[in-house]
Amino acid sequence: MRAYVINRFGGPEVFEPAELPRPEPGPGQVLIRVAASSVNPVDCKIRRGDVPVGPEFPAVLHADVAGVVEAVGAGVTAFRPGAEVYGCAGGLKGRPGALAEYMLADAELLAPKPKSLSLEEAAVLPLVAITAWEAMIEKGRVQADDFVLVHGGTGGVGHMAVQLARWGGARVAATASEAAKREQAQQLGAECVIDYRQETVSQYVERCTGGRGFDLVFDTVGQPALDQSIEAAALKGRVVTIAGRSTLDIKPAFQKSLSLHTVFMLINMLHDYDKAAHGNILREIAGLVDSGRVRPLIHEQRFGFSEVAQAHALLESGRAMGKISLVAD
Ligand code: NDP
Known part of the structure; x- marks a missing residue:
């Protein structure tokens, strides 16, 4: 063949x-x-x-x-x-x-x-849909009254995560680098779109959630988005990441978040x-x-x-x- x-x-x-x-x-x-x-x-x-x-x-x-x-x-x-x-x-x-x-x-x-x-x-669809499902539904346990932030809202995994969170009844915010991508994120269901190159975390947390923070944050990017995810999470919020490049990326962020949030890491591609x-x-x-x-x-x-x-x-x-x-x- x-x-x-x-x-x-x-x-x-x-x-x-x-x-x-x-x-x-x-x-x-x-x-x-x-x-x-x-x-x-x-x-x-x-x-x-x-x-x-x-x-x-x-x-x-x-x-x-x-x-x-x-x-x-x-x-x-x-x-x-x-x-x-x-x-x-x-x-x-x-x-x-x-x-x-x-x-x-x-x-x-x-x-x-x-x-x-x-x-x-x-x-x-397969890899990104499975990953977004595991992150949003299984680990993140998205709920109808959640406000969810997806980093990389028009990426492979991110665009599925935005839609699954909306299906779960949540309100959704998404980051994207370009105007065309932010428009697309809105069409996928994000009500608050963020140009992460222009706005600081505290600015968009204020603008999107009135300063409360997000109940569930999905990092599909890795650092610096992982640290920003923890900063953007509400007290006792959940953070799911798939893109920590190494445990060195994950560990300080995890320690910083202990007792304030729950951080889940998905690494299923490296396992069977x-x-x-x-x-x-x-x-x-x-x-x-x-x-x-x-x-x-x-x-x-x-x-x-x-x-x-x-x-x-x-x-x-x-x-x-x-x-x-x-x-x-
Ligand atoms: P894509 O390349 O499709 O998407 C990556 C997204 O990241 C883009 O939307 C890009 O959008 C955004 N991005 C890039 N840099 C930044 C930044 N500095 N801040 C914020 N956003 C940024 O990749 P996938 O969605 O398919 O995969 C994402 C990551 O997850 C990869 O590292 C992949 O290997 C990993 N992965 C892990 C899995 C697992 O462990 N289970 C399974 C699948 C993927 P923009 O133009 O807006 O910057």
């Missing part, structure tokens, strides 16, 4: 086309004919060699996939050949990713794609996937998409798999709005 692989760590230019043997599904596995994927920061970190969790060389990267089931292994009853599925299912050690004609996935990591989305649209939970979250997300509660925000410039280098460069430039989609050649 055709694939795009890396044989060394480095910049976006390290991707190269390759021919690889087509895999066969083992017990519990599904063979997907890949239609689309998307770029996540973790794919770039693996490509650069920054995190030791990537597949072996020649490495097929990319976690997110949407496609059509080609064959199923022993014991798989949830999917049949021909089913359209989506999931976050590989691109990690021992699990080749989506930048190929076919990809193997554990059936429990997959769900039927939302009916109202194309495969290309569905492929941008929580299989059944992830498939189930994607089923919930599909329902929310099909009922019009959440929608993917996709950067206007679209890419094919052969343009994966340009797609990585765009993500790393910080200029993208929402998710970067990649369609199989």
